[in-house]
Each structure stands twice: as structure tokens, then as C-alpha cells.
Amino acid sequence: MADIAVIGGGAAGAAAFGELLARFRHGTVHWVVGQQAPGRGVAYATRDDRHLLNVRAASMGVFQEQGDAFIQHATRQLGQVKGSDFLPRRLFGDFIQAQVGARIDEARRAGRGFRIHPEAALEIVRRDAGGYAVRIGDGRWLEVSDVILAIGALAQRPLRAVSSTALASGAYELDPWQLERHQQVPRRVVVIGTGLTAVDTLLSASLRWPHAELVAVSRHGMWPCTHSALPLASHPQQEALNRALMACHGVLPMLRLVRAAVDTAPDSDWRSIIDGMRPINAGLWQRLSHAGRRQFLRHLRWLWEVSRHRMAPASGQAIQQLQEEGRLQVHAARVLAVDGAAPLQVTLRERATQLVSTLQADLVVQATGLDTAVAYGAHDLLSQCLRAGLAVADPLQLGVLAQPDGQLLDACGAPLPGLYAIGSLLRGNLWECTAMPEIRAAAHQLALRLGGRDEAATSRGHAGDGPGG
Structure with missing residues (x-):
């Protein structure tokens, strides 16, 4: 009887685990969550209600068929909620846990096998006869037919400009979600x-x-x-624009088409045009050559990020107010060095003038966002997978090499049977794969695939039980 292991305790792991619970009837689904609260991960573990979702409530959900379940959950907690609202991320973390809990209750009533492991996964070994063995933190091995890596965000690595002295001082914070451990009140904080x-x-x-x-x-x-x-209303020519974009060869022709669409449609908000590209973003990325992807990352990534991944209106207003009050300054500059031991010395080169200056800071927080450079990270399991040939780092350090369905590839480009990834590890193949709409769709498709295979195997087994079987 085949078992499955889902590794990762964040939202992607929760989506995969819950989808499998609904469809995997004849084996055990293992969820290896580590020591974090299952389902919340980094994104939804915050308790600060000023941290808002950057997607409207109507678009949020854990499982594919949920409809307006999140809006109903939020309404019970907050009172009347509209689908257009941007709600606290904490609330969505609560929702994930409630939805997974409901799936667990259903699975228990149906007699389906599952286990949740509060240890970390430390090693994966491929069995010669097929399947994998997963070693978890208490020294036990899980024998499974399939493994789903839903690891999420990697721990931040310090920028190369940061000295060992600064790191050792305690005044340089690599985890922006841990401000509460800094008890001394700073006069200046550099983010x-x-x-x-x-x-x-x-x-x-x-x-x-x-x-x-x-x-x-x-x-x-x-x-x-x-x-x-x-x-916003949809751009009336979005379908034609998307067809033209898919026929493009290269980053610059795509950019020219998008700019032309914005310039020639004054009645359409540019944001609706960017949002309307969402269904084809993975396809556009996959059409780019390696050189084209490098060109995009070097010259256009920043523009795409600020345009595509927008903040909630309330967050934007709060940042603007901090600037207007004079409490927040912004520097377009490169960080050349961070040194010292309290206060830290932060050396910058301004983008516009190329002038070099130094700021003193009582606390410096590295908040540079998602890190997917698995070859350079300190993630024990991913490092072991790379050494064992069970994963290959994307050449642009955007996660690992994989097929569009998430099946990992080995060093020869061959798919590894039964080994999958979901979420941020697939950026090199899909680019856009970290938001909940993409995560829940991927989890649903993977569960359909593995659940369908489970049903087929059981049917073959039953057919062989009769006379002459």
C-alpha cells in the first residue's frame, strides 16, 4: 500500500496535505511540518494586524473548490466583510488551520490514514525498488511512494556586504519577522x-x-x-494582447506590447492589464531562453515586482504617512558595506549621484524578500537532496529544476518518479508560483494525479483477488 509524504508546514504544505486527504483513500498521508504552527509558515504566522494580504479576500482560499469560504470565516471573526477587502494575514493563517482541521476530521470519519509529524525532514533516500525513505528528526524513517517538497521560503542569507563583526553584534537582523527580540529602543532603524x-x-x-x-x-x-x-474592470483587449504576448520572442518585444497596450487604452487602468496577464505568465516565462530570463532578472525584475505584487491601499497610505511625517526616509542606493558593532555603519552609494555616504544605525533589518538560491542556502534537506542527485539547482538560482507539473529533474534532465515540488521551489520553471491561487491549483492537480493513481492501483489489486488472479 503506497504512502505519501508532504514536507513543509506552511500554506503550500497545508494545501497539498488537505487535497490529498480528500482523495488518497488507501495509504497514509504523512505531513512533516517541523516545529512551526502547521499551515501558517512565514507568510501567515504574523500576529500584527497591520500586515495585510496583498490579494482581495474574494481571491483567497486554501483548496480549489472553496468558493467564498474565507469571506464567511472572516465575517464570523470581524463582522461584515466584502470580497474586495484586504484583510490581515493573521486571519488567513487562522483560516488555513481551520480548513485543514476540517479536512482532518473528514478523513478521520472516513477512516483514511494520515499522520502529522512535528519533526523536520532531514534526509530523503531513493529506493532501488521504487519509492523513497524520508528520515525525520526523531530518527525514524518513513517509507513512501511519493514525496512532495512544499518547503516555502528559505532562511535569509546575509548580504555579501555585511561583515562578520556586524553579524556577531546582534544589531543586524536577518529575520524581519523577529523584531520583538530586540529589546533596546533604537534611535535609527535601517531596513x-x-x-x-x-x-x-x-x-x-x-x-x-x-x-x-x-x-x-x-x-x-x-x-x-x-x-x-x-x-477594476478587465481590459477590453486583454485576450488579443495575451495572444500577441505568447507569440513574442524575447523580453523587449513583450515589454513594448505591454507599454503600447497601456498607452493606447487610456480608459483602462494599467493594473488591470498586468492582472489580465496572470493566466499566461508561466507560459511567457517558459518561452524565454536562458539568456532572455537572465535579461529579465537583471533589467526588468524590479519593474515587474513593483507592478505585479502590489500592496493593499491601507499599507500604501501608512507608508506615505510615515514619509510625510518625516519619520521614514527612502534611499535609492546600493549597500556597499555594513560594519561595526552598535551602532552599525551602513555605507551606501546613491543611485542618482553615485556619491558614497555612511549612515549610523542601531538596528539594520534585512528585508529583501524571497530567497530561492538553494545551492547557497543553509537548508539541510535541500542541501542533502542536491548532494544525492535528487534535486538540481536552477541555473539562475530560482529554486530547483522541474517539469511544469512539479516533478523534479535529475542532472541529466530526466524526471524523478514520485518526487515533486510545489510553491517557491518552482520559480525557475513557472516564475509565478508563490501566491495562493497558483499554490492551490497546483496542489489540486497533484492530488488528482496521485489520488487517481491510488484508485487505479487499488482497482487492479481487487481485480487480481478473484479466481485465477
Whole structure:
């Protein structure tokens, strides 16, 4: 009887585990969550209600067929909620746990096998006869036919400009979600990054230390754009634009088409055009050559990120207010060095003038967002998989090599039977794969595939039980 292991305790792991519980009837589904609260991961573990979802409530869900379940859950907690609202991420974390709990109750009533392991997965071994063995933290081995890696965000690596002295000082924080461990009130906080993670970090810092000076630094010095207050009408020529984009060869022709669409449709909000590209984003990425992807990452990634991954209107207003009050300064600059031991010395080269200057900071927080460079990270399991040939790092350090369905590839480009990834590890193949709509669709398709195989194997087994079988 085949068993399955889902490794990763965040939202992607929760989606995969819950989908499999509904469809995998004849084996055990193992969920290896580690020591974090199952289902919340980094994204939804925050308890700060100023950290808002950057997707409207109507688009949020854990499982594919949920409809407006999140809106109903939020309404029970907060009172009347509209589908167009941007709600606290904490609330969605609560929702994930409630939905997985309901799937667990259903599975228990149906007599389906499952286990949740609060240990970390440390090693995966491929069996010669097929399947895998997974070693978890208490020294036990799980024998399974399939493994799903739903590991999520990797731990941040310090920037190369940061000295060992600065790291050892305790004044350089690699985890932007751990501000509470800094008990001494800082006079100046420097946040490296201006993306969505940096926005949440600054909002928390502004509340925790109301008299501290806040400084944000990134190469372009640009915040994520802000969502419209209400949902936008679709761009009337979106279908034609998407067909033209899919026929393009190269990044620059795609950029010219999008700019032309924005310029020639003054009655359409540019944000609706970007959102309308969502169904084809993976296809566009897959059409690019390796050189084209490198060109995009080097020259256009920042523009795509601020346009595509926007912040909630309330978050944008709060950041603007901090700037208007003079509490928050923004530098478009490159970080050349972070040194010292309290205060830290942060050396910058301004983008516009190329002038070099140094800031003193009592606390520096690295909030540069998602890290997918598995070849350089300190994740024990992924490092072991790379050494064992069970995973190959994407050449652009965007996770691991895989097929579009998430099946991992070996060093020769051959698929590894029964070994899959979901979520951020697939950025090199899909680019857009970290938001809940993409995660729940991927989890659903994977569960259909593995659940269908489970049913077929059981049917063959029953057919062989009769006379002459």
C-alpha cells in the first residue's frame, strides 16, 4: 500500500496535505511540518494586524473548490466583510488551520490514514525498488511512494556586504519577522529592501518604536505599487494582447506590447492589464531562453515586482504617512558595506549621484524578500537532496529544476518518479508560483494525479483477488 509524504508546514504544505486527504483513500498521508504552527509558515504566522494580504479576500482560499469560504470565516471573526477587502494575514493563517482541521476530521470519519509529524525532514533516500525513505528528526524513517517538497521560503542569507563583526553584534537582523527580540529602543532603524516584506517590517517598527527614525534602502528606491480601492474592470483587449504576448520572442518585444497596450487604452487602468496577464505568465516565462530570463532578472525584475505584487491601499497610505511625517526616509542606493558593532555603519552609494555616504544605525533589518538560491542556502534537506542527485539547482538560482507539473529533474534532465515540488521551489520553471491561487491549483492537480493513481492501483489489486488472479 503506497504512502505519501508532504514536507513543509506552511500554506503550500497545508494545501497539498488537505487535497490529498480528500482523495488518497488507501495509504497514509504523512505531513512533516517541523516545529512551526502547521499551515501558517512565514507568510501567515504574523500576529500584527497591520500586515495585510496583498490579494482581495474574494481571491483567497486554501483548496480549489472553496468558493467564498474565507469571506464567511472572516465575517464570523470581524463582522461584515466584502470580497474586495484586504484583510490581515493573521486571519488567513487562522483560516488555513481551520480548513485543514476540517479536512482532518473528514478523513478521520472516513477512516483514511494520515499522520502529522512535528519533526523536520532531514534526509530523503531513493529506493532501488521504487519509492523513497524520508528520515525525520526523531530518527525514524518513513517509507513512501511519493514525496512532495512544499518547503516555502528559505532562511535569509546575509548580504555579501555585511561583515562578520556586524553579524556577531546582534544589531543586524536577518529575520524581519523577529523584531520583538530586540529589546533596546533604537534611535535609527535601517531596513534593506523596499518590497512587500520591507513594507510590513517598517509598519511593525513604526508601531514598536514610535520615536525611531526609519530608513529604507534599495537599489531603485521604489515601493510596490498600490492596489485600487475597488476591483477594476478587465481590459477590453486583454485576450488579443495575451495572444500577441505568447507569440513574442524575447523580453523587449513583450515589454513594448505591454507599454503600447497601456498607452493606447487610456480608459483602462494599467493594473488591470498586468492582472489580465496572470493566466499566461508561466507560459511567457517558459518561452524565454536562458539568456532572455537572465535579461529579465537583471533589467526588468524590479519593474515587474513593483507592478505585479502590489500592496493593499491601507499599507500604501501608512507608508506615505510615515514619509510625510518625516519619520521614514527612502534611499535609492546600493549597500556597499555594513560594519561595526552598535551602532552599525551602513555605507551606501546613491543611485542618482553615485556619491558614497555612511549612515549610523542601531538596528539594520534585512528585508529583501524571497530567497530561492538553494545551492547557497543553509537548508539541510535541500542541501542533502542536491548532494544525492535528487534535486538540481536552477541555473539562475530560482529554486530547483522541474517539469511544469512539479516533478523534479535529475542532472541529466530526466524526471524523478514520485518526487515533486510545489510553491517557491518552482520559480525557475513557472516564475509565478508563490501566491495562493497558483499554490492551490497546483496542489489540486497533484492530488488528482496521485489520488487517481491510488484508485487505479487499488482497482487492479481487487481485480487480481478473484479466481485465477
